[in-house]
Amino acid sequence: MRRRAVVIVGGGPAGAAAALFLAEMAPEVAADMVVLERSRHPRDKVCAGGLVPQVLAHLEALGIELRIEHVTAHRACVRVPRHTVSRSDSNLCTVIRRRDFDKLLLDAVKRRGIEVREEEGAIALEHSSSGILVTTAREQYRAEAVVGADGSGSLVRRQLGLELERSRRPIGRALLCDLPLEAIHWSGYDEKRYDFDFRAVTRGLLGYAWVFPCLIEGEPHANVGVYTRRPLGARREAEILRQKCSELGFSGSSLPRRAWPIRWYHPKQPIAGPRVLLVGDAAGVDPLMGEGISYCFEYGRWAAEEIARAFAAGDYSFASSQARFHRSWVGKKLVRLGVAADFFYGRGAPFWFFLAAHWRGAQDVGLKWYNGVDGWDRKSGFSALWAAIWGEARGRCDSVTEVIREVR
Ligand SMILES: Cc1cc2nc3c(=O)[nH]c(=O)nc-3n(C[C@H](O)[C@H](O)[C@H](O)COP(=O)(O)OP(=O)(O)OC[C@H]3O[C@@H](n4cnc5c(N)ncnc54)[C@H](O)[C@@H]3O)c2cc1C
Numbered sequence: 001m002r003r004r005a006v007v008i009v010g011g012g013p014a015g016a017a018a019a020l021f022l023a024e025m026a027p028e029v030a031a032d033m034v035v036l037e038r039s040r041h042p043r044d045k046v047c048a049g050g051l052v053p054q055v056l057a058h059l060e061a062l063g064i065e066l067r068i069e070h071v072t073a074h075r076a077c078v079r080v081p082r083h084t085v086s087r088s089d090s091n092l093c094t095v096i097r098r099r100d101f102d103k104l105l106l107d108a109v110k111r112r113g114i115e116v117r118e119e120e121g122a123i124a125l126e127h128s129s130s131g132i133l134v135t136t137a138r139e140q141y142r143a144e145a146v147v148g149a150d151g152s153g154s155l156v157r158r159q160l161g162l163e164l165e166r167s168r169r170p171i172g173r174a175l176l177c178d179l180p181l182e183a184i185h186w187s188g189y190d191e192k193r194y195d196f197d198f199r200a201v202t203r204g205l206l207g208y209a210w211v212f213p214c215l216i217e218g219e220p221h222a223n224v225g226v227y228t229r230r231p232l233g234a235r236r237e238a239e240i241l242r243q244k245c246s247e248l249g250f251s252g253s254s255l256p257r258r259a260w261p262i263r264w265y266h267p268k269q270p271i272a273g274p275r276v277l278l279v280g281d282a283a284g285v286d287p288l289m290g291e292g293i294s295y296c297f298e299y300g301r302w303a304a305e306e307i308a309r310a311f312a313a314g315d316y317s318f319a320s321s322q323a324r325f326h327r328s329w330v331g332k333k334l335v336r337l338g339v340a341a342d343f344f345y346g347r348g349a350p351f352w353f354f355l356a357a358h359w360r361g362a363q364d365v366g367l368k369w370y371n372g373v374d375g376w377d378r379k380s381g382f383s384a385l386w387a388a389i390w391g392e393a394r395g396r397c398d399s400v401t402e403v404i405r406e407v408r
Contacts, residue, residue: 005029007134007143009122011037014280015149016105017300023112026308038121041106045098046260048223054372058297064108068100069215075193083357095214125159146276152263154282162270170266175259176225185249189213189220200240206345209244227290262290265334272321277303288341298330329378362388
């Protein structure tokens with residue numbers, strides 16, 4: 001039996017982020033921590049690999065250079081029922097491959113001197129009188145605290161009493177495929193553009209289809225996928241994906257698609273319990289778009305703060321941790337994304353899409369808020385609304401002035 005202050009189960013982005021933040025906040029605790037990863041990096045992960053700008057800010061703050069193949073999208077084309085909206089900015093999204101990105105993060109963890117044990121998955125977890133017992137095929141650990149960073153199907157969540165009953169579990173799904181550029185007709189790669197398509201909402205999809213430009217071993221590809229907040233059944237989901245690929249001109253007979261569940265954040269989902277915290281997909285990500293990588297960093301920072309506090313006080317109950325998360329700007333943002341998902345994927349969808357397509361001020365603020373640019377996601381809903389109204393009014397004044405100038 002090995003004693004450890006902290007055991008992190010899972011070495012994906014959420015586990016790596018928690019380890020890196022803890023190494024900064026409480027190096028003496030991090031020195032007695034182990035990260036258990038059941039695979040060995042580089043390993044594949046079903047993911048489109050779109051990083052919102054917020055992720056790049058986290059990497060910079062953690063001193064990690066993005067020295068892996070990536071494509072930066074400067075333009076976006078968003079199709080909603082009956083309308084198309086185009087936007088551009090210096091960086092809207094950076095598209096990476098997860099096998100490279102996750103290895104980059106875990107290598108950074110190792111470089112900080114943190115013990116990482118790959119090909120060693122947790123197979124059982126239980127509370128004992130003096131900690132949590134974590135059993136792997138090779139060892140047994142007794143930990144003061146455990147971080148569940150083991151993805152949407154989290155064993156930690158299931159075995160340490162943090163699972164909701166089946167009917168209340170907030171689970172969506174995403175499926176994707178990678179198409180070589182020469183197999184389709186899509187201008188998005190050359191234009192460094194990504195496409196979001198919400199039109200299938202009218203056919204019952206609680207989500208959207210996407211096309212991202214990406215590089216796979218140096219070759220330009222389009223990553224095409226579908227997210228749905230509630231599974232529709234494998235056949236219907238695959239049909240929507242196939243239709244999107246056909247629109248891009250793909251005519252192949254078989255589509256090499258892969259699917260994975262996405263657990264989204266719900267305030268009723270427990271993410272903290274005695275001696276245990278959940279992070280990343282194990283806890284729940286963005287319910288509107290299924291974006292999860294930036295939240296891995298936010299959860300990681302929260303978990304590190306909670307663990308540092310617990311060790312300083314000698315109290316591992318994490319009794320107030322969930323409430324603190326819920327009150328934080330990240331907790332509030334996740335709740336607002338849930339409300340937005342109720343609007344856009346609910347009965348009022350045509351109204352909300354119409355509003356979003358025509359209100360440019362709201363698009364400006366909404367995009368910055370979503371991407372975590374200029375601190376917008378930390379500001380109040382009131383200041384966002386005010387900026388959206390003011391931005392719209394200013395935009396219209398500029399247009400009127402322009403017209404008057406032209407008439408003169
Ligand atoms: C199709 C699809 C597309 C997506 N596209 C995007 C996107 O473009 N942008 C974005 O931000 N998000 C996207 N997401 C969401 C994103 O992939 C997840 O939010 C993110 O992977 C969560 O990271 P994580 O570290 O919590 O979990 P994971 O990435 O799942 O990592 C969990 C790790 O834990 C390990 N593990 C599991 N069980 C054990 C165990 N018992 N013991 C030890 N180790 C274990 C696994 O091997 C894995 O390495 C997408 C998801 C899907 C399904």
